Amino acid sequence: MLTSIKTNSFEGNKSKELGMMYFRVAIILFGAQLLFGLVAAIQFLVPGFLFEVLDFSVARMVHINALVVWMLYAMIGSVYYMLPDETGVETVGVGLGKLGFWVLTVAVTIVVLVYIFVQVGAGTEASIWLIHEGREYIEAPRWADIGIVVVVLLFYWNVFASYMKGKQTGIMTVMVANLLALAGLYVTGMFFTDNISMDQFWWWWVIHLWVEATWEVFVGTLAAYALIRLIGAKREVVEMWLWIEVLMLFGSGILGMGHHYFWIGTPEYWWEIGALFSALEPVPLIAMFVHVLYDWGKEQGAHEAKGEAKGVITNGPAMAWIVTNAFGNFLGAGIWGFFHTLPQVNIYTHGSQFTAAHGHLAFFGAYATILIGMIYMGVQGAYGIERLRATFKSKMGIFLVTFGVMGMTIALTVAGYEQVLVERAELGATWNAFFVAQELPWYVQAQMWRAIMGVVTFVGFIYLVWDLLTIGAQAKKAQA
Ligand code: HEM
Ligand code: HEM
Ligand SMILES: [Fe+2]
Numbered sequence: 068m069l070t071s072i073k074t075n076s077f078e079g080n081k082s083k084e085l086g087m088m089y090f091r092v093a094i095i096l097f098g099a100q101l102l103f104g105l106v107a108a109i110q111f112l113v114p115g116f117l118f119e120v121l122d123f124s125v126a127r128m129v130h131i132n133a134l135v136v137w138m139l140y141a142m143i144g145s146v147y148y149m150l151p152d153e154t155g156v157e158t159v160g161v162g163l164g165k166l167g168f169w170v171l172t173v174a175v176t177i178v179v180l181v182y183i184f185v186q187v188g189a190g191t192e193a194s195i196w197l198i199h200e201g202r203e204y205i206e207a208p209r210w211a212d213i214g215i216v217v218v219v220l221l222f223y224w225n226v227f228a229s230y231m232k233g234k235q236t237g238i239m240t241v242m243v244a245n246l247l248a249l250a251g252l253y254v255t256g257m258f259f260t261d262n263i264s265m266d267q268f269w270w271w272w273v274i275h276l277w278v279e280a281t282w283e284v285f286v287g288t289l290a291a292y293a294l295i296r297l298i299g300a301k302r303e304v305v306e307m308w309l310w311i312e313v314l315m316l317f318g319s320g321i322l323g324m325g326h327h328y329f330w331i332g333t334p335e336y337w338w339e340i341g342a343l344f345s346a347l348e349p350v351p352l353i354a355m356f357v358h359v360l361y362d363w364g365k366e367q368g369a370h371e372a373k374g375e376a377k378g379v380i381t382n383g384p385a386m387a388w389i390v391t392n393a394f395g396n397f398l399g400a401g402i403w404g405f406f407h408t409l410p411q412v413n414i415y416t417h418g419s420q421f422t423a424a425h426g427h428l429a430f431f432g433a434y435a436t437i438l439i440g441m442i443y444m445g446v447q448g449a450y451g452i453e454r455l456r457a458t459f460k461s462k463m464g465i466f467l468v469t470f471g472v473m474g475m476t477i478a479l480t481v482a483g484y485e486q487v488l489v490e491r492a493e494l495g496a497t498w499n500a501f502f503v504a505q506e507l508p509w510y511v512q513a514q515m516w517r518a519i520m521g522v523v524t525f526v527g528f529i530y531l532v533w534d535l536l537t538i539g540a541q542a543k544k545a546q547a
Contacts, residue, residue, distance in 0.1 A: 076451030082151045082158035082229075083448055088168050089144030090442045094532060096137035096175075097435075101525050103130040108518040112511070125186050128199070128206055129179060134430060135204050136175055141438035142285060143222055146242065148445055149292050150226065153242075154233025160225050167218040174214045178207055195259060202270050205256050212257050219250045237306035241313055242288045249281040264332035271327045278429070279348060279400070280320035286396070286437050287312045290359060290389060293440060297386050298366040298379045308358045315351035323348045326408045330417060338410045345408040349401035359393035382447050383457035384538070387465055388440035395432020395469075403428050403476070415491045420513070421483025428476040436469075442535065450539035452546060460534035467527025474520030482513035 077083045107126040109116050117126075150158050158164060178199075185198055199206040207215065223246060230243050256273035260266050291309045294300040325341020363379075363386075370379040380386045403425040407416040416422065447455040486504050494500030504510060 076449060080151055080157065081161040082147050082164075083445070085158070085161055085164045085168065086144040086146075086148030087445050087449060088165070089140045089147065090445050092172055092175075093137045093141035093144060093438070094442065094535065096133045096140065098528060098532070099179075100130055100133035100137060101521075101528055103127075103133065105518070105521050105525060108514070108521045111514045112518060119186075121183070122186055125182060129182055131204050132182075132206050133179075138282075138430075138434050138438060140171075141441065142282075144445070145289055145438065145441040146222075146226060146246070148441065148448070149289075150229055150239075152296070153236050153239045153292065154229050156229060156233035158225055159228040159232060160221075163221050164225050167221040170214060171218045174211050178211050181208070182206075200259075202256055202266075204274055205253075205270075209257070216254065216257075219253070223247065223250055236302070237309060238288050238291050241284065241309055245281055245284045245288070245313075249277065249285065252276050252281065267331045268328070268333060271324055275324045275327055276321065278433070279323055280317055282434065283316045283320065283351070283396075283400075284313050286392070286433060287316070287355065289437055289441060290355065290392070293385065293389050293437075293444065294359065294362050296444065297382055297389070298363055299381075300362040300366055304362065305358075308354070312351050312355055312358075315354060319344050319347035319350065323408075326413070329410050329413055342409050346405065348408075349397070349405050352397045352401040356393045356397045359390060363390070377454070381453065382444055382455040384455065384461040384465070384534070385440040385443035385447070387457060387461070388436050388443065391465065391469060392432065392436035392440065395428065395436050397432075399425065399428030399430070399432035399476070403480075415487045416483060419483045419486040419491070420479045420510075421487070424476045424479035424483055427472060427479065431472045439531070443538075446535055446539045450543045452539065452542045455538065455542055458534060458538055458541065460530050461538065464527055464531035464534050468524055468531060469527075471520045471522075471524030471527055474523060475517045478513045478516035478520060482510050482517075485509040485513070 103126045106117060106121060107123055107130055110123045110126065114123075147158060147164060181198055188194065188198070190201070194208075195201075196209045199208050200212070226246060227243055230239050252273050255269045258269070260269075287309050291305040294305050295302055321344075322340050323345035325337040325339075326345040328337035328341055367379045407413050407421055407425065443455070443461075485507060489507060490496060490500045490504035494503060
């Protein structure tokens with residue numbers, strides 16, 4: 068099974084090999100993310116679990132930082148993977164890309180080990196440089212921050228130079244412009260201010276402008292590329308949609324950031340700005356959903372009209388994950404986001420388990436899904452398979468992971484609902500009210516269901532990895 072990890076039929080296409088290197092680390096970090104999430108979930112039920120060995124604060128930190136980092140790995144992998152197809156040339160600096168990969172991977176390993184081994188201590192200037200910065204989701208200490216910037220610059224140079232050298236498709240034009248914004252925003256989360264309002268003001272520039280603007284545009288470009296490769300969608304059609312999506316995503320997502328400025332000490336005009344623009348954010352997500360289904364239906368119909376025996380889809384598992392993405396993005400970000408985005412609602416839900424419910428479904432629906440789809444496309448390419456069919460393991464993987472995350476989301480929504488009713492509305496959001504609400508049966512049972520559904524998610528993940536390791540060799544044998 069292990070030899071299968073190395074197999075590739077890219078015939079010297081180094082860029083795709085590089086993409087696969089990033090994909091492999093992404094999957095390992097995804098597994099780590101889930102394990103640390105399980106530890107944190109158990110700690111909600113048994114607060115003493117692993118106390119002073121692996122504290123909740125650390126388990127949670129590793130859980131959400133691993134999440135961000137695996138997604139960045141999978142994104143870089145996806146770009147290297149699609150680059151030669153889109154530009155028609157080999158990536159310019161494959162050696163540089165490999166160097167970047169190793170520097171990043173060594174840095175990430177050291178950072179995680181430090182998180183785990185140095186759990187308590189004084190918070191000084193030195194800890195910002197050496198241990199972590201204390202900024203949720205992007206906690207890397209400053210030395211690693213600087214390293215990340217250097218690696219990302221190398222990556223960006225590779226993408227930009229290959230783009231200039233080869234064909235400039237609409238998909239790649241959006242990719243190149245969007246990646247510049249995505250990378251540039253990271254820098255806004257790097258400097259230090261004593262003023263916590265100011266710190267949060269800039270921190271949201273990374274987090275919100277990533278997930279609700281630049282990452283969404285990134286997903287738009289991946290979906291466009293994938294639809295062309297998977298179902299033979301017409302380039303003119305997907306690129307037309309892509310430009311509309313870009314316009315709508317940036318049009319609503321940038322000022323939609325106001326929905327994080329309700330309670331951090333920023334001026335009150337952000338209430339109206341945040342309410343209005345963030346309420347518009349689901350619109351492009353509906354458009355993206357419609358677009359995927361529309362293209363799929365259209366190509367399938369045209370295919371059948373020609374009387375072809377085989378279906379239109381050339382990679383079953385990848386397509387399944389991409390359709391799940393279209394739906395999950397709309398549901399997790401659009402619907403669960405809209406629920407709490409108006410200040411009138413957010414005053415009750417802010418920072419409750421409801422937020423966590425949205426966070427899980429949105430990150431999963433919008434990003435995890437499509438990135439897993441890209442990894443399946445990588446496996447198909449690596450084995451040179453014309454049509455990759457879903458296996459029993461592919462189906463168990465997608466079903467259990469999606470069912471598990473959906474189950475966790477519903478459980479957390481119930482917990483959040485209880486917090487709103489008891490802690491916020493009835494008891495007036497006092498310190499004491501917080502603890503009273505945490506002990507009531509609705510809350511405790513909901514946390515129990517979250518843990519159970521977390522285990523379901525993890526079992527699904529095992530099927531997923533097992534499938535990724537075996538599906539290629541199996542399909543190759545069948546093809547021969
Ligand atoms: C894929 C896109 C999205 C992702 C990955 C995402 C993820 C998240 C996460 C993780 C948080 C918690 C942040 C924290 O730790 O404080 C959050 C907060 C929030 N999100 Fe989203 N989100 C997305 C899209 C949206 C959309 C489209 C809306 C509105 C329509 C929205 C509305 C909100 C609001 C109002 C909060 C603040 C909750 C609070 O006050 O506690 N999100 N989001
Ligand atoms: C084995 C499955 C998982 C379990 C048991 C789990 C558990 C947890 C726990 C206990 C927390 C801390 C919540 C808090 O501080 O109240 C958390 C936070 C978070 N998890 Fe997970 N998780 C799992 C999978 C995932 C997946 C698949 C994603 C996304 C792809 C994800 C994204 C997040 C995010 C964004 C947060 C921060 C939410 C916020 O602060 O609002 N988790 N998770
Ligand atoms: Fe936001």
